Amino acid sequence: MTIETRRAALAAALTxxxxxxxxxxxxxxxxxxxxxxxxxxxxxxxxTKIEWTNPHSFIYLDVVDAAGQTVNWxxxxxxxxxxxxxxxxxxxxxxxxxxxxxxxxxxxxGGPLAHSREVTFADGSKLFFGPPAGTGDGGxxxxxxxx
Amino acid sequence: MRATFxxxxxxxxxxxAALAQAPAGVPRGADxxxxxxxxxxxxxxxxxxxxxxxxGLGVGGTGKDPTAPPSLGSQQxxxxxxxxxxxxxxxxxxSYNKRGxxxxxxxxxxxxxxxxxxxxxxxxxxxQTPKRIVFMxxxxxxxxxxxxxxPHPPDIAPAYLGDSVARWEGNTLVVDVVGFNDKTWLTGTGxxxxxxxxLVERYTRVSKxxxxxxxxxDDPKVLTKPWTIRTAMMLREGTRVxxxxxxxxxxxxxxxxxxxxxxxxxxx
Numbered sequence: 001m002t003i004e005t006r007r008a009a010l011a012a013a014l015t016x017x018x019x020x021x022x023x024x025x026x027x028x029x030x031x032x033x034x035x036x037x038x039x040x041x042x043x044x045x046x047x048t049k050i051e052w053t054n055p056h057s058f059i060y061l062d063v064v065d066a067a068g069q070t071v072n073w074x075x076x077x078x079x080x081x082x083x084x085x086x087x088x089x090x091x092x093x094x095x096x097x098x099x100x101x102x103x104x105x106x107x108x109x110g111g112p113l114a115h116s117r118e119v120t121f122a123d124g125s126k127l128f129f130g131p132p133a134g135t136g137d138g139g140x141x142x143x144x145x146x147x
Numbered sequence: 148m149r150a151t152f153x154x155x156x157x158x159x160x161x162x163x164a165a166l167a168q169a170p171a172g173v174p175r176g177a178d179x180x181x182x183x184x185x186x187x188x189x190x191x192x193x194x195x196x197x198x199x200x201x202x203g204l205g206v207g208g209t210g211k212d213p214t215a216p217p218s219l220g221s222q223q224x225x226x227x228x229x230x231x232x233x234x235x236x237x238x239x240x241x242s243y244n245k246r247g248x249x250x251x252x253x254x255x256x257x258x259x260x261x262x263x264x265x266x267x268x269x270x271x272x273x274x275q276t277p278k279r280i281v282f283m284x285x286x287x288x289x290x291x292x293x294x295x296x297x298p299h300p301p302d303i304a305p306a307y308l309g310d311s312v313a314r315w316e317g318n319t320l321v322v323d324v325v326g327f328n329d330k331t332w333l334t335g336t337g338x339x340x341x342x343x344x345x346l347v348e349r350y351t352r353v354s355k356x357x358x359x360x361x362x363x364x365d366d367p368k369v370l371t372k373p374w375t376i377r378t379a380m381m382l383r384e385g386t387r388v389x390x391x392x393x394x395x396x397x398x399x400x401x402x403x404x405x406x407x408x409x410x411x412x413x414x415x
């Protein structure tokens with residue numbers, strides 16, 4: 001390891017250290033309070049409704065459970081502007097009646113409610129509909145030093 | 148971790164690149180000063196169009212790709228922890244432990260400054276003339292119309308985004324902000340402040356694509372010393388700032404109330 005590469009490695013390590021301090025508010029507000037990052041879930045079903053609304057959008061999905069019952073899941077996600085900027089087209093990319101698979105995290109309140117992340121379409125292509133787990137809940141460390 | 152390391156390398160490399168870049172690539176206004184006019188993304192160091200700069204981050208969190216950064220915010224560089232007084236630090240920590248359920252933005256209220264500059268999901272449009280610079284934020288659809296070379300008025304009423312005036316220091320636009328109410332967060336969960344908040348923002352367009360941003364936050368009522376935050380804003384050609392009506396369908400505060408009322412464990 002040359003002095004230069006060692007210096008670069010040290011600089012990078014220091015940068016990692018400062019990056020860890022605090023993540024800024026990324027989404028509208030805390031997904032982390034409402035949804036549990038320890039409860040990932042993948043649901044496949046037929047789209048019954050899409051709400052392209054602020055501050056967050058919602059996908060409603062008819063999912064047949066293990067007992068053969070159809071349950072309507074509600075999946076929260078990014079607002080429309082964020083979706084449009086990353087490749088979504090309203091009434092084109094995903095329509096009522098389409099069968100999709102959604103990777104999500106379940107609500108702490110239980111029930112067929114989750115915060116979406118990745119949507120997989122019938123042709124296998126994928127797009128994000130919602131933010132990563134824990135978004136908006138303060139990140140890995142608080143902004144202050146813990147005494 | 149590997150992804151964080153990669154992002155850190157990118158931050159370090161791009162900072163060096165930014166320093167080395169000739170200011171010749173920076174557009175200038177009629178007054179010869181750097182012209183910030185354009186649509187920008189805060190808390191980013193990735194060049195390119197919006198879609199390209201914001202894809203390929205993986206699922207993140209406890210998702211399918213655990214090496215993916217938890218959010219785009221990993222690209223932000225906060226150089227030091229917030230120097231809150233002990234009683235105030237305890238209050239910030241309490242918000243953090245409550246996972247930000249008390250976020251004023253959850254009620255669709257204007258986020259504070261510099262928080263607005265740190266939000267990377269939504270673009271910011273800057274329009275500049277020799278006498279004025281206007282920041283239009285898509286997030287919450289708020290704006291700051293800032294005179295250049297004028298003092299603060301004597302009669303400032305406390306406001307969410309305060310009262311801003313700008314001046315030039317060489318090629319850096321320095322924005323002085325006072326007259327805040329105490330209803331916003333600075334950046335990060337729970338980072339409250341008092342009405343005595345005095346903010347100095349420094350915007351330096353170091354290349355065609357990048358503005359280096361620094362904010363020095365002073366608030367003797369809650370901090371032990373000024374707190375400095377640094378990040379960058381990246382030019383997003385082709386992106387348009389659009390309408391964002393937060394109050395349209397805000398269901399989350401209702402869910403928060405249920406969490407609290409039904410005693411569902413959500414605290415760290």
